[in-house]
Amino acid sequence: MEFSSKLLEKAVHEMAQLPGIGKRTALRLVLHLLRQPAQQTSFLAEALVGMRENIRFCKSCHNISDTEVCEICANGSRDQGVVCVVEDVRDVMAIENTRQFRGIYHVLGGKISPIDGIGPSQLTIAPLVDKVKSGSVRELIFALSSTMEGDTTNFFIYKQIKESGITVSTIARGIAVGDELEYADEVTLGRSILQRIPFENALKNN
Amino acid sequence: MEFSSKLLEKAVHEMAQLPGIGKRTALRLVLHLLRQPAQQTSFLAEALVGMRENIRFCKSCHNISDTEVCEICANGSRDQGVVCVVEDVRDVMAIENTRQFRGIYHVLGGKISPIDGIGPSQLTIAPLVDKVKSGSVRELIFALSSTMEGDTTNFFIYKQIKESGITVSTIARGIAVGDELEYADEVTLGRSILQRIPFENALKNN
Numbered sequence: 001m002e003f004s005s006k007l008l009e010k011a012v013h014e015m016a017q018l019p020g021i022g023k024r025t026a027l028r029l030v031l032h033l034l035r036q037p038a039q040q041t042s043f044l045a046e047a048l049v050g051m052r053e054n055i056r057f058c059k060s061c062h063n064i065s066d067t068e069v070c071e072i073c074a075n076g077s078r079d080q081g082v083v084c085v086v087e088d089v090r091d092v093m094a095i096e097n098t099r100q101f102r103g104i105y106h107v108l109g110g111k112i113s114p115i116d117g118i119g120p121s122q123l124t125i126a127p128l129v130d131k132v133k134s135g136s137v138r139e140l141i142f143a144l145s146s147t148m149e150g151d152t153t154n155f156f157i158y159k160q161i162k163e164s165g166i167t168v169s170t171i172a173r174g175i176a177v178g179d180e181l182e183y184a185d186e187v188t189l190g191r192s193i194l195q196r197i198p199f200e201n202a203l204k205n206n
Numbered sequence: 207m208e209f210s211s212k213l214l215e216k217a218v219h220e221m222a223q224l225p226g227i228g229k230r231t232a233l234r235l236v237l238h239l240l241r242q243p244a245q246q247t248s249f250l251a252e253a254l255v256g257m258r259e260n261i262r263f264c265k266s267c268h269n270i271s272d273t274e275v276c277e278i279c280a281n282g283s284r285d286q287g288v289v290c291v292v293e294d295v296r297d298v299m300a301i302e303n304t305r306q307f308r309g310i311y312h313v314l315g316g317k318i319s320p321i322d323g324i325g326p327s328q329l330t331i332a333p334l335v336d337k338v339k340s341g342s343v344r345e346l347i348f349a350l351s352s353t354m355e356g357d358t359t360n361f362f363i364y365k366q367i368k369e370s371g372i373t374v375s376t377i378a379r380g381i382a383v384g385d386e387l388e389y390a391d392e393v394t395l396g397r398s399i400l401q402r403i404p405f406e407n408a409l410k411n412n
Binding site: 001002003004005006007008010011013014015017018019020021025027028029030031032033034038040041042043044045046047048049050051052053054055056058063064065066070071072088089090092093096097 | 207208209210211212213214216217219220221223224225226227231233234235236237238239240244246247248249250251252253254255256257258259260261262264269270271272276277278294295296298299302303
């Protein structure tokens with residue numbers, strides 16, 4: 001791609017550093033900003049820099065927060081003894097949207113993934129283990145995605161806390177509500193049969 | 207979507223103003239920036255603001271340029287009498303990549319589109335007409351996309367310059383090189399038959 005302007009080239013280059021944004025898309029986005037009032041670009045730039053420089057993480061659950069302790073951890077009506085372990089803030093938002101969980105979270109910040117160079121020390125595993133050992137946790141719920149990395153991370157944490165004797169569970173895997181059986185993948189369908197639940201329990205949750 | 211941080215929410219909101227970027231994608235991009243060194247965010251912000259504030263348009267062809275007159279217009283070896291009319295800078299880049307055009311460009315900045323509220327006065331049509339009337343142009347090549355808006359824009363310009371008697375052409379429409387006839391749309395195939403060219407001309411251009 002040959003640019004008629006260094007300023008344009010630099011803006012496209014920086015925009016194309018974002019994941020999933022190629023050079024062509026970056027050019028389209030940058031040209032869009034050029035057609036909009038200059039204000040839009042400065043609002044975007046200020047919002048990004050302001051966030052990157054001032055964002056904080058809850059000192060208890062490591063979720064993104066504007067305060068030292070996030071709203072969920074600070075909420076007295078939530079069960080501080082039930083901790084749901086998730087990968088990142090998007091998972092917290094997704095579970096909060098269901099309005100089915102009244103415990104608190106622990107945000108790991110990723111999954112153990114040697115291929116991507118992410119080891120246990122880059123995740124907030126140590127504070128989670130400390131929290132369990134301090135005796136304040138009654139149940140730990142693993143809610144990582146069920147991939148090789150997710151399973152590895154679950155097991156790595158489990159090994160360090162199993163001595164504590166607390167309840168450790170993992171979110172149910174199975175056929176999504178509303179899905180047709182014939183289109184489900186074998187592994188999911190197989191698990192959903194092996195891990196079947198009493199019909200009365202299913203009735204209760206409707 | 208409920209955010210645990212106002213800073214995060216604001217950054218996602220501004221990012222989601224970009225065309226084709228929804229709230230979910232915006233959140234993914236913003237979280238990516240949080241995982242990268244702070245430098246990456248400030249580089250992106252500086253590149254965007256620097257571009258938006260300092261970018262200039264060539265006073266002759268209205269292409270994006272860092273100088274008063276762009277490199278193409280200032281290039282003495284290019285034929286200043288042949289002007290290719292395009293919609294935006296991406297079209298200039300696409301045609302330049304072919305290395306088949308040795309004239310200069312005129313960037314309209316869009317197409318006449320009443321639905322999008324874009325009238326002739328928002329495009330650089332007046333300076334193009336002036337340029338033709340000044341007598342410096344021998345041939346005008348319309349290279350807008352062949353949509354209703356493109357055709358309208360071509361015709362609007364044509365009406366104002368036809369008196370000048372210069373050659374006015376439009377880029378060839380037809381079956382793309384390498385495409386199978388059976389998959390071509392009817393309109394394109396029909397045009398490519400009606401606007402057939404001497405076989406010897408096709409041989410020359412290979």
